[in-house]
């Protein structure tokens with residue numbers, strides 16, 4: 040209290056004399072340092088008097104002692120708390136929020152070398168164990184915890200997944216930063232539909248008679264066209280944000296709202312310039328995640344039966360042209376539900392077969408029929424099989440992970456194609472890009488959730504996103 044009075048007085052004087060605001064920091068002797076669980080378990084604070092806050096992952100009374108595990112999401116590990124049974128409280132149950140003060144000590148247990156010897160345990164928020172959907176010592180399946188989108192982050196498996204996802208986000212940004220890309224925030228609301236990229240959600244004001252934008256507006260299905268604008272000034276750009284497709288599908292691979300990583304590169308010489316970026320990014324992000332999240336990845340794999348996990352090491356990415364792919368399909372003994380004639384779009388069953396055929400590794404399929412691709416895809420001008428410089432990256436277990444193309448940079452060819460489809464007026468601004476300093480360029484989009492599915496071997500896309508949105512489901 041005496042110190043306090045002194046500080047108050049000093050602060051007052053200083054702020055008056057300097058005319059500046061002054062904040063007082065109270066120094067109290069013996070105030071325990073507040074630590075995150077990750078710091079506490081690191082071993083760097085042995086002997087320190089600390090305070091840790093979190094949620095109980097286990098409660099185990101044993102003879103004269105009480106053992107608790109506190110987790111605050113900062114790490115996979117929980118901090119073991121050892122207390123005398125006098126500190127036990129009926130409100131200390133699985134899931135309750137607590138604040139524990141005590142001293143960090145070396146623990147005799149190899150598995151958790153640090154434990155907190157508690158002086159005080161305060162229940163911040165109790166948790167009724169009867170209603171709480173997760174039970175002691177039970178390993179709940181991903182399907183089970185999916186029913187509780189507001190609570191599943193409290194489980195080991197899903198909190199690991201979300202930490203991995205967060206690190207994978209960092210990995211993607213790091214890759215682009217290290218390779219000289221500028222990040223662009225492409226708009227979420229847009230008037231373009233990126234021609235055939237997917238079914239659109241329309242944006243309207245809820246009092247329906249107001250036409251807010253005067254033109255039809257949609258949630259973005261792809262930031263590609265906006266990135267193309269920017270690649271004409273920055274050469275290498277990317278965007279990484281929410282993307283929306285109104286696919287009426289409940290499949291394991293589709294979401295109505297997903298995150299897409301899109302990049303656009305100027306001054307390309309061939310499709311290989313693009314596949315190189317796709318491959319580099321894929322490898323670098325995968326390596327980064329496996330290096331930084333090893334413990335979380337291991338834990339997560341106790342909960343999924345890794346089907347087709349992709350490891351970045353020693354993998355050759357296979358490359359086949361669309362025409363070669365069609366040959367492979369036509370020579371297979373497997374019966375497909377969809378046709379495999381040249382000119383047909385590749386369906387999931389075809390993609391899966393191709394990946395298997397190439398030895399269960401990621402496969403690039405290039406040079407698709409020109410007529411299958413949107414107006415912006417670059418014409419290979421090859422005859423008689425007319426193809427476009429477009430590419431898909433197919434991966435084990437997931438199928439299409441990434442799609443891209445060289446863009447038609449030649450004004451006359453692009454204009455002719457837009458005229459054919461009656462889109463010349465809509466895309467007059469896009470034609471301008473070819474009139475004012477046009478350069479060969481190309482880009483791609485990678486589905487971030489599919490990337491996570493692929494590197495973690497997760498079967499259902501709903502298990503790699505915090506709040507999945509899909510047809511007939513928009514919980515929370």
Ligand SMILES: NC(=O)C[C@H](N)C(=O)O
Nearest residue numbers: 236261263301482483484
């Ligand atoms: N940026 C891209 O190339 C992605 C492409 N527009 C797609 O939606 O698949």
